[in-house]
Amino acid sequence: MKYIVCVKQVPDTSGKVAVKEDGTMDRSKMATIINPDDLNAVEAALTLKDKNPEAKVIVVSMGPPPAAKMMHELLAMGADEAVLVSGREFGGSDTFATSQILAGAIAHIGLEQDDIVFCGRQAIDGDTAQVGPQIAEKLDLPQVSYAADIEQEAGKLKVKRILEDGYMVIEAPTPCLITCIKELNQPRYMTVKGILEFDQKPYTVFDFETLKDEPLIELDTIGLKGSPTNVYKSFSPPVKGAGITVEPTAEGIGSMVSTLAAKHII
Numbered sequence: 001m002k003y004i005v006c007v008k009q010v011p012d013t014s015g016k017v018a019v020k021e022d023g024t025m026d027r028s029k030m031a032t033i034i035n036p037d038d039l040n041a042v043e044a045a046l047t048l049k050d051k052n053p054e055a056k057v058i059v060v061s062m063g064p065p066p067a068a069k070m071m072h073e074l075l076a077m078g079a080d081e082a083v084l085v086s087g088r089e090f091g092g093s094d095t096f097a098t099s100q101i102l103a104g105a106i107a108h109i110g111l112e113q114d115d116i117v118f119c120g121r122q123a124i125d126g127d128t129a130q131v132g133p134q135i136a137e138k139l140d141l142p143q144v145s146y147a148a149d150i151e152q153e154a155g156k157l158k159v160k161r162i163l164e165d166g167y168m169v170i171e172a173p174t175p176c177l178i179t180c181i182k183e184l185n186q187p188r189y190m191t192v193k194g195i196l197e198f199d200q201k202p203y204t205v206f207d208f209e210t211l212k213d214e215p216l217i218e219l220d221t222i223g224l225k226g227s228p229t230n231v232y233k234s235f236s237p238p239v240k241g242a243g244i245t246v247e248p249t250a251e252g253i254g255s256m257v258s259t260l261a262a263k264h265i266i
C-alpha cells in the first residue's frame with residue numbers, strides 16, 4: 001500500500017517578493033517554505049501509515065534541485081521515500097503541464113488497489129487549486145477535494161468534506177486522489193531520529209530521461225511549450241502607508257474630516 005503525497009516548495013510570502021526585469025518571479029532570491037496545505041496532506045498520509053505500518057509514504061515534488069532540502073525535511077518528518085521531479089524540460093510549466101508531469105511521475109511510481117494520492121487543496125503562490133483535480137483527471141482517478149477527515153477501510157475511503165455552509169461525508173473507492181485543507185490535522189514536527197536518519201532513506205530524482213516513456217510525458221505537453229497559459233507580468237503591490245491615528249476628540253475628528261474632504265473622499 002502506498003500513500004503518494006504531492007508537495008510544492010513555495011516562496012515564503014511573509015518575506016520580500018523578488019521580480020526579474022522581465023516581470024517573472026525570481027525564485028532564487030526568495031526564501032522558501034513547504035506549501036502549508038501540503039504539510040496537512042503529508043500528516044494525513046503519516047497518520048494513515050501509523051494505522052497501517054506496512055504502508056509506504058512517498059513524497060513527490062516537481063521543482064528545481066534546491067528543493068532537495070525540503071525533501072530531506074519531509075523524510076525527517078517520517079516519509080519513507082522522496083522523489084524530486086526535476087529537469088530543464090519541465091521548467092516554465094503552468095498548471096496543465098505541472099499536473100501532466102506529476103501524473104506522469106505518479107504513473108511511473110505505479111498505483112495499486114489500496115493506494116491514495118494526496119495533494120494540498122491549493123498552493124499559496126499559484127493559488128489556483130487546479131493541480132490536484134487535474135492529476136486525478138489525467139490518471140482517471142476518483143477525487144475528493146476539501147478533505148477535513150479521512151478514514152480508510154478495505155478498498156474504500158470515507159472522507160468528510162468541509163464546504164462553506166456545512167460538510168458532507170462521502171465514500172470513494174481506492175485508488176483515489178484527495179486534496180487536503182488545514183482543518184484536517186496538525187502537521188507533526190521532524191523528529192531528532194528522523195533528522196539523523198533521513199539520508200538512509202531512498203531519495204530519487206526523476207528527470208526527463210526517466211519519465212520520457214510515460215504516455216503522459218511528451219515534449220509538447222510539458223514545460224513552457226506544453227503550457228496553454230503564460231505569465232504576462234508579476235509585481236509586488238505598492239506598500240501601504242503606516243496610517244494615521246486620530247484621537248476621539250473634537251479636534252481629532254475635525255482634523256480627520258478636513259483631511260478626508262481635502263482628498264475628495266467626503
Ligand SMILES: Cc1cc2nc3c(=O)[nH]c(=O)nc-3n(C[C@H](O)[C@H](O)[C@H](O)COP(=O)(O)OP(=O)(O)OC[C@H]3O[C@@H](n4cnc5c(N)ncnc54)[C@H](O)[C@@H]3O)c2cc1C
Pocket residue numbers: 006007008009035037038041060061062063091092093094095096098099102118119120121122123124125126127128129130131132227229230231
Ligand atoms: C507560463 C507559466 C510559467 C510558469 N513557470 C514556472 C516556473 O518556471 N517555475 C515555477 O515554479 N512555477 C512556474 N509557474 C507557476 C506554476 O505553473 C504553478 O505554480 C504550478 O503549476 C502549480 O500551480 P498552483 O501553484 O496554482 O498550484 P495549486 O493547483 O494551487 O496546487 C494544488 C496542489 O497541487 C500540488 N502541487 C502543485 N504544484 C506542485 C509541484 N510543483 N510539485 C508537487 N506538487 C505540486 C500540491 O499538493 C498543491 O497543494 C508558471 C506558470 C505559468 C502560467
